[in-house]
Amino acid sequence: MYVDESGDPGIDQYSSPHFILTSLIIHEDEWKEYLNRLKTFRKSLKEKYGLNQRTEIHASELIRIKSIDEYRDIRKTDRINILRDYCGQIPIIFNNVKIINICFKTSDFNDATKLQTTAWARLIQRYDIYLKKNVKDKGIIVADDTDANIIMQLLRKMRVYNPVNSHYSDGYYNAPVDNIIEDIFQRSSHQSYFIQTVDVIAHLLYRKEYPKGSLKKFGIEKMFTRFEPILLKEASKADDFGIVRR
Template sequence: MYLMYVDESGDPGNTGHSTDHFILSGLIISQEDWDKHLTKLKTFRKSIKEKYNLNQRTEIHAAELIRPGKIAEYSTIRKTNRINILKDYCTQIPIIFDTAKVINICIKKSDHPGADVFELAWSRLLQRYDTYLKKIVIDKGIVIADDTDSKKLMALNRKMRVYNPIPSHYQGIYNSPIDNIIEDVFSRSSQHSYFVQSVDVIVHSLYRREYPKGSLKKFGIEHQFQKIEPILLKEASKGDALGIVRK
């Protein structure tokens, strides 16, 4: 059995207050390695406690590390050190999750006018995960996501389990149900999961790579995602050097 932990960056809306992007990252791990990964995560969080005096129970939230708001404890740590926590996390991710894979979906809304961005991004992620389960590990899997539109996602997941049209390499389309993903998507608050927090770091690092901010360039935040390259599922998109799905 495999587990894919998912988090998002941006929002799928199309109003004037919406983001220009919607990004999903999925961290795939085997249940057999779950305990090993958790042990490494605990060791890493202990080192963060010793180095930066951040409580091991405090949630790691990438955006908040850069600009604190809701997490009060962050305000007691210097900005340079908060960003160093993010950098350290990115360095450790391929070490902690040495047998894992990461799928990334990066949708630029202007490239998909009129599209349901939520459905577009999630369908791409579920398709790639199902393909990974069928063709690479030959096993079943579940999906665990941070808080999202669970009702809409449940409907999409159930629809794709029956009908999932895929363009053929020859002509037309064929139906490829995502039948290696079992059950509906499970919701898990990032506050209570080191695994979801890890995906938050991944997806935010991808966002910073795709949409670098001038005021943060002196910290090199836009270069942190490349540290995760060793565990990226590059087969997810053969047209992208890092396997990032964009269409």
């Protein structure tokens, strides 16, 4: 499972209004095929827009450039089209994957660490359940730069104690996470097409949740719905897209 964050887990006035975790679950037997498809897609972006295949895809920067200088040679409408093309290709390239999304409002928390660990706990729990029910195999987590120590401690704790609401009483029962092996592996996004893919999904979820008026002419707030065929809707039955919100 590849994971990327959108927003930050801070809770002060300068923090983002959201904290999003998005994950892409890929079976090991299909990994190479998906990589080859991504390479072919990136080659098409090179031919169509002049985007170098080694240049990182960063969704927020495609909309508003901050630090990726290579984007400055591509006009804004074409950068938005790159995002649109990527969005449309993800369900085709990754035709047999599942996406889990966690989306919290930072205003619902008064502690940044609690916000981050709660979001990660929700993601880890649902990934573990998916592995047990659908894959019946072990899995790993590969994430973009995050607070590895906090997540490592959380995952190790959940392997021993993971209280879950009981459907049959008002109490809890212990459901240890035992299908995720090792600690989280970290991978810089500029080195991984897969992490870049998750970045696109996470950012388009953000744009869906917090649409910006000046961008509505591009329809960016509607792009997330293209992922519907591969969303793990069982992650949250209370949401039409399976987005976990609490």
